Amino acid sequence: MNPLQPLNATQVYRACPEDAFDFEITSELESLDMLSGHARARDALDFGTSMRSDGFNLYVLGHPGHGKHQLVGRFLSERSRDEPTPPDIAYRYNFDDHTQPLCLLLPTGMGRVLRADLEQLAEELRSAIPAVFEGDEYQNRLHEMKQAMGERQRDAIEVVRREAREHDILLLSTPNGFTFAPAGDDDKMMSPEEFEKLDKDDRERIEGTVQVLQKKLAQAIRHMPRLAKQLREHISTLNGEMLQTAIDAPLAELEERYADHDGILDHLKALRDAMLLHVDSFIADEPEMPPEAIFNRFPINLIVDNTGCEGAPVVYLDLPTHQHLVGRIEHHVHNGTLLTDFSLIRAGGLHRANGGYLVIDVRALLMHAGAWETLKWVLRAGEIRTESLEQAYGLISTTTLDPEPVPLDLKVVLLGERLFYYLLCEQDPDFLELFKVQADLEDELERNHGNQPLYARMVATLARDSALRPLDRSGVAAVIERASRLADDQGKLTARHRALSNLLEEADHWAERDDAKVMSRRHVEKAVAQQLWRASRIHERSHEAIARGIVAIQLEGFQVGQVNGLSVMSLGDYAFGQPTRITATARPGPGHVVDIEREARLGGRIHSKAVMILSRCLASRYAPDTPLSLSASLAFEQSYGGIEGDSASVAEACALISAIARVGIDQRLAVTGSIDQHGRVQAVGGVNEKIEGFFDICQARGGVKGHGVLLPPTNVEHLMLKLEVRDAIAAGEFKVYAIEYLDQALELLTGMTPGERTDEGLYPAGSLNAKVHERLEAFHQAVKRSKVKVNDEEEGKEEDKENEAGSTDEERSDDQ
Numbered sequence: 135m136n137p138l139q140p141l142n143a144t145q146v147y148r149a150c151p152e153d154a155f156d157f158e159i160t161s162e163l164e165s166l167d168m169l170s171g172h173a174r175a176r177d178a179l180d181f182g183t184s185m186r187s188d189g190f191n192l193y194v195l196g197h198p199g200h201g202k203h204q205l206v207g208r209f210l211s212e213r214s215r216d217e218p219t220p221p222d223i224a225y226r227y228n229f230d231d232h233t234q235p236l237c238l239l240l241p242t243g244m245g246r247v248l249r250a251d252l253e254q255l256a257e258e259l260r261s262a263i264p265a266v267f268e269g270d271e272y273q274n275r276l277h278e279m280k281q282a283m284g285e286r287q288r289d290a291i292e293v294v295r296r297e298a299r300e301h302d303i304l305l306l307s308t309p310n311g312f313t314f315a316p317a318g319d320d321d322k323m324m325s326p327e328e329f330e331k332l333d334k335d336d337r338e339r340i341e342g343t344v345q346v347l348q349k350k351l352a353q354a355i356r357h358m359p360r361l362a363k364q365l366r367e368h369i370s371t372l373n374g375e376m377l378q379t380a381i382d383a384p385l386a387e388l389e390e391r392y393a394d395h396d397g398i399l400d401h402l403k404a405l406r407d408a409m410l411l412h413v414d415s416f417i418a419d420e421p422e423m424p425p426e427a428i429f430n431r432f433p434i435n436l437i438v439d440n441t442g443c444e445g446a447p448v449v450y451l452d453l454p455t456h457q458h459l460v461g462r463i464e465h466h467v468h469n470g471t472l473l474t475d476f477s478l479i480r481a482g483g484l485h486r487a488n489g490g491y492l493v494i495d496v497r498a499l500l501m502h503a504g505a506w507e508t509l510k511w512v513l514r515a516g517e518i519r520t521e522s523l524e525q526a527y528g529l530i531s532t533t534t535l536d537p538e539p540v541p542l543d544l545k546v547v548l549l550g551e552r553l554f555y556y557l558l559c560e561q562d563p564d565f566l567e568l569f570k571v572q573a574d575l576e577d578e579l580e581r582n583h584g585n586q587p588l589y590a591r592m593v594a595t596l597a598r599d600s601a602l603r604p605l606d607r608s609g610v611a612a613v614i615e616r617a618s619r620l621a622d623d624q625g626k627l628t629a630r631h632r633a634l635s636n637l638l639e640e641a642d643h644w645a646e647r648d649d650a651k652v653m654s655r656r657h658v659e660k661a662v663a664q665q666l667w668r669a670s671r672i673h674e675r676s677h678e679a680i681a682r683g684i685v686a687i688q689l690e691g692f693q694v695g696q697v698n699g700l701s702v703m704s705l706g707d708y709a710f711g712q713p714t715r716i717t718a719t720a721r722p723g724p725g726h727v728v729d730i731e732r733e734a735r736l737g738g739r740i741h742s743k744a745v746m747i748l749s750r751c752l753a754s755r756y757a758p759d760t761p762l763s764l765s766a767s768l769a770f771e772q773s774y775g776g777i778e779g780d781s782a783s784v785a786e787a788c789a790l791i792s793a794i795a796r797v798g799i800d801q802r803l804a805v806t807g808s809i810d811q812h813g814r815v816q817a818v819g820g821v822n823e824k825i826e827g828f829f830d831i832c833q834a835r836g837g838v839k840g841h842g843v844l845l846p847p848t849n850v851e852h853l854m855l856k857l858e859v860r861d862a863i864a865a866g867e868f869k870v871y872a873i874e875y876l877d878q879a880l881e882l883l884t885g886m887t888p889g890e891r892t893d894e895g896l897y898p899a900g901s902l903n904a905k906v907h908e909r910l911e912a913f914h915q916a917v918k919r920s921k922v923k924v925n926d927e928e929e930g931k932e933e934d935k936e937n938e939a940g941s942t943d944e945e946r947s948d949d950q
Contacts, residue, residue: 138871138872138873138878138881138882140842140863140869140870140871141850141853141863141869141870141871141872142863142864143860143861143863143864145850145853146850146853146854146855146859146860146863146870147615147624147853147854147855147860148581148615148618148624148625148854149611149615150586150610150611150612150614150615151611152607152608152611154583154586154587154611155586155587155590155607155610155611156587157590157607158606158607159604159605159606159652160590160593160594160597160598160604160605160606160609160610161594161598161604163590163591163594164591165591165594165595165598166588166591166592166594166595168201168204168205168208168592168595168631169205169208169209170588170592171576171579171580171585171588171629172205172575172576172629174573174574174576175194175196175573175574175575175576176209176573178192178571178572178573178574179192179194179206179209179573181571182545182547182571182573183210183213183491183545185571188516189513189567189568189569189570190545190570190571191513191545191546191547191548191568191569191570191571192545192546192547192548192569192571192572192573193496193547193548193550193555193569193571193572193573194206194547194548194549194550194572194573194575195550195551195552195555195572195573195574195575196549196551196552196574196575196577197551197575197577197630198551198632199630199631199632199633200575200629200630200631200632201630201631201632201635202549202575203450203493203495203549204631205575205631206493206547206549206573207448207450207493210448210491210493210547211448214445214446214447214448214490214491215444215445216445217445217446217490218445218446218489219242219440219443219444219445219446219447219489220242220440220443220446220447220488220489220490220543221239221240221241221242221440221489222239222240222241222242222243222244222245222246222436222438222439222440222441223237223238223239223240223245223436223437223438223481223485223488223540224237224238224239224240224245224248224249224434224435224436224437224438225237225238225434225435225437225476225479225537225538226238226397226401226434226435226476227404227431227475227476228476229404229407229408229431232475232476233534233535233536234535234536234537234538235435235476235479235535235537235538236397236538237537237538237539237540238397238398238401238434239397239540239541240395240397240398241395242440242441242443243440243441244395245434245436245438245439245441246436246439246441248392248398248434249433249434249436251388251391252388252432252433252434253432253433255384255385255388255432256429256432256433258384259380259381259384259409259429260425260429262380262381262384263377263380263381263416263425264416265380266376266377266379266380267373267376267416267417271376272372272376275372276369276372279365279368279369279372280365283361283362283364283365283368286361287358287361290354290358291305291312291351291354293350293354294347294350294351294354297347297350298314298343298347299317301340301343301347303315303316303317303340303343303344303347304316304317304323305347305351312351312355314344314347314348314351316340370413373413373414373417374410374413377409377410377413377416378410381406381409385402385405385406388402389402401434405431405432408428408431409428412428415427415428430477433477435476435477435478435479437461437479437480437481437485438481438485438486438488440489445490446489446490446491447486447487447488447489447490447491448487448490448491448493449483449486449487449490449491449492449493450493450494451483451487451492451493451494452495452498453498453502454483454494454495454498454499454502454505454509455502455505456502456503456504456505456508456522457482457522458482458483459482459483459484459505459508459509459512460482460484460485460508460512460518460519460520460521461479461480461481461482461484461485461518461520462479462480462482462520462522463478463479463480463520463521463522463534463535463537464478464479464480465478466478474534474535475535476535476537479520479535479537482518482520484512484518484542484544485518485540487544488518488540488542488543488544489543489544490544490545491544491545491546491547492544492545492546492547493547493549494509494546494547494548494549495548495549495550496548496549496550496551496554496555496558497550497551497554499548500554509546510564510568512542513542513546513568514564514568515539515542516541516542517539517540517541517542518539518540518542519537519539520537520540521536522534546569548569552574555572575629576629577621577628577629577630578621578623578626578627578628578629579626579627579628579629580625580626580627581614581617581618581623581624581625581626581627582625585627586614589614589617589627590610590614592634593605593610593613593614593634593638596631596634596635596638597638597642597653600635600638600639600642602638602639602642602653603642603645603646603650603651603652603653604652604653605638605641605652605653605654605658606652606653606654608654608655609641609652609653609654609655609657609658611655612654612655612658612659613634613637613638613658614627615854616637616658616662617634618854619822619854620633622819622820622821622822622852622854623851623852623854624851624852624853624854625851636665637658637661637662637665638653640661640664640665641653641657641658641660641661642657643661644657644660644661644664645657666708669705669706669707669708670708670710672703672705673703673708673710676703676710676712677712677827677830677831677834680712680713680831680834680835681831681834681835685772686715686771686772687713687714687715687831688715688801689801689802689831689832689835689836689841690801690802691798691801692798692799692800692801692884693798693799693801694792694793694796694797694798694799695717695718695719695720695789695790695792695793695799696715696716696717696718696789696792696799696801697715697716697785697786697788697789697792697799697804697805697883698713698714698715698716698785698801698803698804698805698828699713699714699715699716699770699782699785699786699804699805699806700712700713700714700781700782700785700804700805700806700824700825700827700828700843701713701714701781701782701824702819702820702823702824702827709820709823710823710826710827711820711822711823711824711825711826711827711828712827712831713804713827713828713831714770714771714773714782715770715771715772716768716769716770716771716782716785716786716789717768717769717771717789718766718767718768718769718786718789718790718792718793719766719767719793720764720765720766720790720793720794720909720913721764721765721766721913722763722764722765722912722913722914722916722917722920723763723764723765723766723913723917724763724765724917725753725761725762725763725764725765726749726764726765726766727745727748727749727752727764727766727767727768727790728765728766728767728768729741729742729745729767729768730767730768730769730770731768731769731770731773731777732745736773736774736775736776736777737776737777737778738776738777738778738779739778740778740779740780741777741778741779741780741782743780744779744780744782744783744786744808744809745768745783745786747780747783747809747810747811748783748786748787748790748809749766750811751787751809751810751811751812751813751876752764752787752790752791754811754812755813755903756903756906756907756910757910757914758895759895760914761914762910763910763913763914763916763917764794764910764913766790766793766794768786768789768790770782779818779819780808780809780818781806781807781808781818781819781820782806783807783808783809784805784806784807784808784809784815784844784873784876784879785804785805785806785807787809787876787879788805788876788879788880788883791880791902791906792883792884794906794909794910795902795905795906795909796905796909797884797886797902797905798884799883799884800882800883800884800885802832802840802841802842803841803842803843803844803882803883804824804828804841804842804843804844805843805844805845805879805883806818806821806824806843806844806845806846807844807845807846807849807873807879808846809876813875813876813877814874814875814876815846815847815873815874815875815876815878815879816846816848817846817848817849817852818845818846818849821845821849821852821853822852822853822854822855824843824845825843825845825853825855825859825870826855826856826859828841828843829841829843829858829859829862829868832868833858837867838862838867838868839867839868840867841867841868841869842868842869842870842871843869843870843871844871844873844879844882844883845870845871845872845873846872846873846874847872847873847874849872850872853870877890877903880902881902884902886901886902887901887902888901888902888903889901889902889903889904890903891903
């Protein structure tokens with residue numbers, strides 16, 4: 135077998151040549167559609183926005199770093215420009231039931247005009263109506279009516295008075311009313327003495343006549359209220375006629391102007407009827423309903439004004455609470471009482487986006503109580519009902535408004551992570567009925583000769599949108615190389631725009647410090663270095679503990695049953711590699727490999743699975759036809775947190791084989807990789823951080839010469855190592871090996887040839903695998919001897935029991 139060769143510097147980093155670009159600075163490049171490279175998501179967005187059937191709302195899946203709001207917002211803005219602008223939305227007073235304001239949908243821009251017209255109408259009538267009732271015509275006609283009615287009342291009394299005079303009886307007015315008295319010779323009231331001197335017949339005649347006259351007077355007086363009522367009716371008719379003359383002209387003008395809009399005509403008719411119904415409010419000194427209360431019902435409450443909207447609206451709701459979705463009804467305090475009316479209805483995001491697109495972050499939506507259920511209810515019902523959350527759930531009984539629902543016609547676009555999408559699919563049966571279109575953004579884009587110029591245009595677009603300096607070719611190349619590192623793949627570029635935008639903004643800052651007109655490679659690399667520096671405090675403290683020997687990591691010599699594994703620590707968006715000392719012990723036993731991390735409940739499920747796989751791998755390699763007589767243990771030394779993942783399984787297998795064979799492992803090398811049951815090495819994550827972490831520790835402990843890392847070959851294309859590591863590899867001081875099989879790792883770590891098993895199941899004498907096989911055979915014999923000894927001891931105990939039982943029987947016989 136040929137010796138395994140380490141990787142060269144070109145294999146561990148894919149540089150971006152500057153001559154691949156045909157521009158000098160990015161300001162020469164045209165802007166790029168930021169959804170370029172997201173063909174699947176673009177097609178989904180195009181389909182979802184053009185599909186008008188119910189339930190075809192959209193959920194945009196992607197990592198938080200994608201900048202989904204900007205991507206989707208730009209797409210929807212372009213799409214909405216060619217779509218019709220939706221109508222304005224207003225509420226008007228309901229004269230039949232003030233608790234149920236009526237919805238008014240108006241052509242775009244008409245709401246503002248109508249509101250001004252109604253306000254002007256109210257202002258005009260505030261002065262026109264009093265002028266009519268204070269005018270000479272009204273006063274004269276009113277005076278004539280009252281005078282005529284007064285004359286009719288006087289005439290009725292005068293008839294009785296004349297009849298009484300004909301009978302020598304006077305009708306006199308007193309403070310208490312009318313009274314009759316006999317007349318004397320001088321046409322004056324007869325005194326009581328004179329009346330008593332009259333004959334009895336004359337007195338009885340006068341008294342009888344007075345009784346008749348009193349009845350006639352009473353009858354005349356009973357007609358007085360009827361005459362008063364007629365007067366009031368005539369005055370009311372007059373008031374109505376006069377009010378009609380005041381309001382006819384301005385109302386007729388508006389009715390002619392809005393003749394094509396039934397809702398407006400209904401409102402104008404209701405205004406006319408309300409004024410005529412409450413005509414006394416404009417005349418009485420202290421009316422039951424003041425005129426201002428009537429005029430306050432004239433205007434409309436324009437809750438959505440689309441006058442300045444070009445095409446369909448695109449609304450991003452950053453705080454999607456129940457009220458911010460469906461709107462709210464405000465109140466004001468009057469004399470300690472909460473009052474409200476139709477003018478206090480406020481629009482929600484659904485109102486403002488109606489006819490267009492409502493964009494919501496799903497995490498924020500799910501965090502607010504009732505908001506998710508409210509959105510689902512609105513989409514199912516196809517209408518927006520403005521009510522408080524307490525009303526919706528029947529938690530209050532206070533009388534309030536119940537506005538007429540607004541018909542709904544919009545697309546809801548949810549922005550969220552994939553986890554939320556799949557959880558909603560699983561947990562909410564309504565979700566897929568309401569959000570039938572998923573737009574899944576790519577995490578990485580292909581890095582090839584065709585895509586790199588497009589990526590350069592994307593970088594130019596990000597810089598232009600943020601008003602940053604342009605980049606030269608070296609700066610773009612550095613950004614592309616960084617994008618590959620962020621994607622952890624030489625053949626990929628990250629599609630997460632937020633990280634690139636942050637990088638460009640920081641590079642622009644350092645370019646400003648240098649008084650440079652363009653951003654170049656040194657500014658981009660400075661920005662990257664500063665990002666890592668700001669987040670590296672814990673990284674440095676961790677490596678300092680290893681460098682000082684507080685955390686024991688051996689980097690020289692050979693050690694039995696001990697290997698340097700590699701792990702990754704993730705803190706927020708920062709990750710760094712850290713070597714870990716993995717140890718193993720081996721002795722005869724029943725074939726168990728004890729995972730100390732699992733026993734201590736520090737190992738995760740994947741790690742436990744990996745230990746089971748490697749134990750089966752060892753059993754199939756070294757004891758295919760016999761029981762594996764082994765009791766072994768594995769531990770991550772000085773590890774006090776949880777251990778998860780299978781990336782240490784190759785290192786654990788090497789440590790265990792070393793402990794079995796009593797062959798030392800080269801501590802200058804570190805290992806990462808997963809293993810399967812047949813000894814093949816599989817890919818793992820975080821290889822860049824792992825290699826750089828071991829490199830930094832070696833450098834801090836005396837130098838990297840002779841040190842190296844073993845990794846799976848399928849991880850080679852993921853390598854984008856930092857410059858110091860590449861320089862050391864180029865100088866031959868630090869080595870990186872791509873191992874495909876466990877035997878390759880064992881050969882590099884032990885310096886011994888593993889040896890291949892023959893058809894007879896034997897390994898070459900003196901090989902590493904032969905030593906392992908011999909030691910396991912010795913374990914097997916030891917276990918067998920132990921079992922024989924145990925069996926002999928148990929048989930001896932049984933014979934002793936039988937002998938004791940026999941002696942007892944003989945003693946009993948003798949006694950008898």
